[in-house]
Amino acid sequence: MEVAEIQPWLFRVEPYEAESLSHFLGRFRRANDLTPTGLGKAAGFGGAIARWEKFRFNPPPFRQQLEALATVVGVDADRLAQMLPPAGVGIKMEPIRLCAACYTESPCHKIEWQFKATNRCYRHKLHLLSECPNCGARFKIPALWIDGHCQRCFMRFTEMVNYQKSVEV
Structure with missing residues (x-):
């Protein structure tokens, strides 16, 4: 008898309006008890998650990375792209700001x-x-x-x- 490979399941987390990718990734990781490295491995691209959580978007995420992440988190790649700064808009990594x-x-x-x-x-x-x-x-x-x-x-x-x-x- 052959044992089927068990696919892990993950809790879905819905993004908020205008939410930053950093905040969303943190919420998703906590809901699923994942580290940044664990989420990166699940998406198939290693350490990029930790960089993105710190607003380090140089280089910006590639479309293939967003699509792979979308598959894992269950959110459309275009929606994930909306959580990033628009092209040409400068971003401050520090200090973190809040309204x-x-x-x-x-x-x-x-x-x-x-x-x-x-x-x-x-x-x-x-x-x-x-x-x-x-x-x-x-x-x-x-x-x-x-x-x-x-x-x-x-x-x-x-x-x-x-x-x-x-x-x-």
Whole structure:
């Protein structure tokens, strides 16, 4: 009798509107108890996941990589591409930035917060935060955002909206 190869199954994670690839990959990995290396191996391209989680897109993901990742995570490759910065848009790897008002509405890191040209939330007319207003700790990469709070003092991101300054128009 021949033993059939057992295919692993994975929990699906639905992406949020305008979610960054870093945040999505972290949520997917946690739901499936995977490391960045494990997810990269499942997709067939090794260490790229760890780079992408840190906003290191040089070189940017190839279409074949996005299609292989799409097969593993169960999200269309075009949808994954929307989680990346548009071609020609500069991105800041550090500091990680946050609009707590946006996070309150949709608990995810938005890719546009890392654009070099972005220094405020245009929707809420607030300056972006780059550190916890309570303890001053810089935000970790979004892939590590587990419960939406500062990893040092545990202040919730949703509470930080009270510390965001309005943008003078």
